[in-house]
Amino acid sequence: MSDPPAGELGAPxxxxxxxxxxxxxPVARRVRQTGLxxxxxxxxxxFARADPAFLQIANLMSxxxxxxxxxxLAAGVTVTLAVGGFDLSIGAVAASxxxxxxxxxxxxxxxxxxxxxxxxxxxxxxxxxxxxxxIWLRIPDLLATLAMNFLLTGLxxxxxxxxxxxxxxxxxxxxxxxxxxxxxxxxxxxxxxxGVLPVPVLLMLGIAVVLHVxxxxxxxxxxxxxxxxxxxxxxxxxxxxxVLRLSAYVISGTLSAVGGLVIAARVGRGDISxxxxxxxxxxxxxxxxxxxxxxxxxxxxGTVVGAIFVGVLLNGLTMLNAPxxxxxxxxGAVLVGALSLTFGLGRRxx
Amino acid sequence: MTAPVPILTLHGLHKTFxxxxxxxxxxxxxEAGRILALMGANGAGKSTLVNLLSGAYPPDAGRxxxxxxxxxxxxxxxxxxxxIATVHQSTQLAGIPGLSxxxxxxxxxxxxxxxxxxxxxxxxxxxxxxxxAQAGFDxxxxxxxxxxxxxxxxxxxxxxxxxxxAALLILDEPTASLSAREAARLFSVLEDLRARGLAxxxxxxxxxxxxxxxxxxxxxxGGRIAADLPRPVDVPAALAAMIGRPIDSLAAEPRDSGGVxxxxxxxxxxxxxxxxxxxxxxxxxxxxxxxLGAGKSRxxxxxxxxxxxxxGALRLGxxxxxxxxxxxxxxxxxxxAGPDRHRSSFVPSDWPGGSVAETISLPHLxxxxxxxxxVGDRERRVAADAIxxxxxxxxxxxxxxxxxxxxxxxxxxxxxxxxxxxxxxLLDEPFQGVDxxxxxxxxxxxxxxxxxxxxxxxxxxxEALQLADRIFIxxxxxxxxxxxxxxxxxxxxGAAA
Numbered sequence: 001m002s003d004p005p006a007g008e009l010g011a012p013x014x015x016x017x018x019x020x021x022x023x024x025x026p027v028a029r030r031v032r033q034t035g036l037x038x039x040x041x042x043x044x045x046x047f048a049r050a051d052p053a054f055l056q057i058a059n060l061m062s063x064x065x066x067x068x069x070x071x072x073l074a075a076g077v078t079v080t081l082a083v084g085g086f087d088l089s090i091g092a093v094a095a096s097x098x099x100x101x102x103x104x105x106x107x108x109x110x111x112x113x114x115x116x117x118x119x120x121x122x123x124x125x126x127x128x129x130x131x132x133x134x135i136w137l138r139i140p141d142l143l144a145t146l147a148m149n150f151l152l153t154g155l156x157x158x159x160x161x162x163x164x165x166x167x168x169x170x171x172x173x174x175x176x177x178x179x180x181x182x183x184x185x186x187x188x189x190x191x192x193x194x195g196v197l198p199v200p201v202l203l204m205l206g207i208a209v210v211l212h213v214x215x216x217x218x219x220x221x222x223x224x225x226x227x228x229x230x231x232x233x234x235x236x237x238x239x240x241x242x243v244l245r246l247s248a249y250v251i252s253g254t255l256s257a258v259g260g261l262v263i264a265a266r267v268g269r270g271d272i273s274x275x276x277x278x279x280x281x282x283x284x285x286x287x288x289x290x291x292x293x294x295x296x297x298x299x300x301x302g303t304v305v306g307a308i309f310v311g312v313l314l315n316g317l318t319m320l321n322a323p324x325x326x327x328x329x330x331x332g333a334v335l336v337g338a339l340s341l342t343f344g345l346g347r348r349x350x
Numbered sequence: 351m352t353a354p355v356p357i358l359t360l361h362g363l364h365k366t367f368x369x370x371x372x373x374x375x376x377x378x379x380x381e382a383g384r385i386l387a388l389m390g391a392n393g394a395g396k397s398t399l400v401n402l403l404s405g406a407y408p409p410d411a412g413r414x415x416x417x418x419x420x421x422x423x424x425x426x427x428x429x430x431x432x433x434i435a436t437v438h439q440s441t442q443l444a445g446i447p448g449l450s451x452x453x454x455x456x457x458x459x460x461x462x463x464x465x466x467x468x469x470x471x472x473x474x475x476x477x478x479x480x481x482x483a484q485a486g487f488d489x490x491x492x493x494x495x496x497x498x499x500x501x502x503x504x505x506x507x508x509x510x511x512x513x514x515x516a517a518l519l520i521l522d523e524p525t526a527s528l529s530a531r532e533a534a535r536l537f538s539v540l541e542d543l544r545a546r547g548l549a550x551x552x553x554x555x556x557x558x559x560x561x562x563x564x565x566x567x568x569x570x571x572g573g574r575i576a577a578d579l580p581r582p583v584d585v586p587a588a589l590a591a592m593i594g595r596p597i598d599s600l601a602a603e604p605r606d607s608g609g610v611x612x613x614x615x616x617x618x619x620x621x622x623x624x625x626x627x628x629x630x631x632x633x634x635x636x637x638x639x640x641x642l643g644a645g646k647s648r649x650x651x652x653x654x655x656x657x658x659x660x661x662g663a664l665r666l667g668x669x670x671x672x673x674x675x676x677x678x679x680x681x682x683x684x685x686x687a688g689p690d691r692h693r694s695s696f697v698p699s700d701w702p703g704g705s706v707a708e709t710i711s712l713p714h715l716x717x718x719x720x721x722x723x724x725v726g727d728r729e730r731r732v733a734a735d736a737i738x739x740x741x742x743x744x745x746x747x748x749x750x751x752x753x754x755x756x757x758x759x760x761x762x763x764x765x766x767x768x769x770x771x772x773x774x775x776l777l778d779e780p781f782q783g784v785d786x787x788x789x790x791x792x793x794x795x796x797x798x799x800x801x802x803x804x805x806x807x808x809x810x811x812x813e814a815l816q817l818a819d820r821i822f823i824x825x826x827x828x829x830x831x832x833x834x835x836x837x838x839x840x841x842x843x844g845a846a847a
Binding site for chain 1: 677693695713723
């Protein structure tokens with residue numbers, strides 16, 4: 001019997017017949033498990049070889065900063081996915097949070113200490129309304145949150161009659177708003193810790209760690225997933241399913257508001273078109289996260305890696321002078337690839 | 351009866367999956383106009399044999415002859431064309447909710463390549479009526495498939511399977527979800543089909559089915575034929591062949607029990623229903639049997655807080671007990687394992703929480719991890735203990751549920767509710783898809799608990815006998831104690847009333 005050495009790179013041609021299938025599956029599995037992370041590493045290496053400036057701390061931080069808002073929103077969606085739901089209102093919550101924060105400071109003249117809690121409460125409130133629609137009115141989650149997305153996209157235009165908010169804004173009543181953006185507020189988007197680490201990146205990492213621990217290492221996370229896996233079973237096992245589902249939507253709404261605050265603080269104006277691509281980007285990151293480590297279920301770690309993956313790819317391609325208008329195509333291609341990895345490859349056996 | 355005509359002959363069938371030989375040389379002849387009962391514990395090779403016959407996959411070795419000609423189906427469709435009609439256990443899958451029974455009957459014709467592009471309601475109805483008539487069934491063609499009871503859904507599946515000139519009909523546990531009355535109707539249909547010369551392979555564990563129907567019982571064990579018994583089938587011998595040892599005494603011995611734990615006083619399950627009285631004592635196992643839809647599940651769900659009851663009162667340890675949710679019931683020590691473990695107890699196997707340890711711990715997380723953080727090895731330890739105590743065949747606490755057989759999965763459910771002491775343990779159909787060996791282990795574990803009051807709903811009276819200290823028959827929400835003395839005479843209590 002010539003049993004070939006079971007090296008990682010064992011030549012398939014030399015493997016005797018029967019074991020081929022037996023061994024091919026673990027290999028396929030390993031490819032799926034490490035595929036995206038390996039690809040991310042490969043991308044970083046090749047972009048760095050193409051242009052050493054890619055690896056400069058400043059550039060890496062700018063990549064992370066560019067994905068921070070998407071990653072924060074996507075982490076929230078991941079929690080709703082874990083309870084078997086979906087939150088499609090995150091983009092609109094973030095966009096209306098930008099408007100709410102700007103309005104509070106510019107029109108009402110509030111400072112950061114009042115604006116931030118107010119906007120967070122707004123996000124949590126939207127989460128509550130979403131939960132009420134889904135849990136008590138029993139509207140399917142996709143439809144309820146899609147409707148909420150629509151509603152908020154329109155609502156944010158009404159107070160300013162469709163104008164973006166900058167200091168000196170002319171209100172529908174004809175008056176001019178005399179407030180300004182609180183400099184402390186702007187630091188949320190612009191300050192760097194130790195001159196290196198941008199606050200949004202810090203927020204993203206902090207939220208990622210907290211949510212990762214919450215979902216993977218606490219009993220609440222276990223119950224979230226139990227509800228998402230089989231709500232009846234979770235209820236019969238004594239889980240307070242309504243409260244937990246409600247908290248998932250509140251978490252997602254609140255995190256969307258955090259994302260909105262970061263945008264408002266970075267841009268320094270209430271732009272009516274901010275956040276138009278946030279929803280799709282965040283959902284894509286969460287879905288790419290299924291493929292990271294081949295988990296095949298929503299997970300916060302994968303989601304954040306997914307967001308960073310897209311950010312690195314776009315940054316690198318931009319550096320290589322890929323035109324701006326190809327970005328959405330690239331994101332779409334990554335998503336299709338990741339989903340194929342999750343759902344397609346190697347599943348024929350089951 | 352004329353000499354039997356062989357329809358199907360199997361020679362030395364082998365099939366191996368990975369390291370396990372599912373079939374290790376099966377020789378079998380199936381005859382026209384005969385009902386062959388195929389028996390075997392989980393993993394004995396029944397499903398593999400059925401899958402070979404119905405074209406799901408080919409055998410590794412061996413030959414199959416259908417009507418004397420070599421038979422090697424390449425797909426389920428090819429097997430169906432050759433005349434093998436298979437009706438699988440979950441007949442809800444035979445139709446589509448929202449479509450009519452007529453649509454369900456001719457569903458497979460819609461997908462045929464020569465199907466017309468446009469189908470009118472009338473043409474569908476005409477074709478469906480022909481299918482029903484050919485099988486000799488009277489089916490409500492215009493009803494929504496989802497509204498049918500399990501027996502009628504079964505009839506639809508059988509009629510459709512027979513619509514293509516079948517020579518052999520394979521039925522996989524057809525009475526598992528049928529009431530006694532519905533089963534009786536199915537039996538007369540099968541007897542009629544037998545009289546018309548159809549060969550039938552009937553997979554079942556129920557001795558009442560086998561005694562009534564089978565012309566012959568073939569028992570598989572470890573991928574081989576362990577026994578081939580002629581009519582009248584000696585069911586105890588067949589069961590002994592299934593588990594490889596004789597079943598010493600079928601019925602459980604009633605024992606003394608402790609103080610009253612739970613009382614139902616004039617409990618009304620649904621508005622307008624009759625009041626029920628029931629007393630459960632510590633350390634006893636009470637079985638509730640009777641036909642499907644009689645209210646067994648509803649009674650258990652009411653006690654377990656899963657559905658509200660319409661009237662009357664429950665008393666737990668002498669105090670009024672009215673749980674508004676399973677959560678409240680569990681907090682009071684009343685725990686419920688619902689019917690169909692996949693629907694009521696498990697998350698999907700590849701989802702977080704789908705391991706043996708995580709399944710056991712789910713209701714106890716609050717008690718075991720008061721800080722909320724999942725630290726320490728309590729979860730793993732409890733699971734490891736349960737694996738040993740209940741003889742669960744699993745690679746360890748982290749094994750995924752899908753890697754366990756049905757019987758072992760059910761042991762995990764029991765381990766969950768025995769992981770913390772309960773005052774009342776409610777089990778709804780805990781032996782579904784559980785082989786005889788695992789069933790004996792489960793029964794032993796239930797009877798070993800001398801502090802909990804256990805109430806088990808089962809539509810199989812044989813299970814009730816093996817399990818319980820006391821047995822009640824529940825029919826149309828009325829409870830009658832079942833006199834164990836007259837057991838032999840009344841094998842199917844549901845049919846008696």
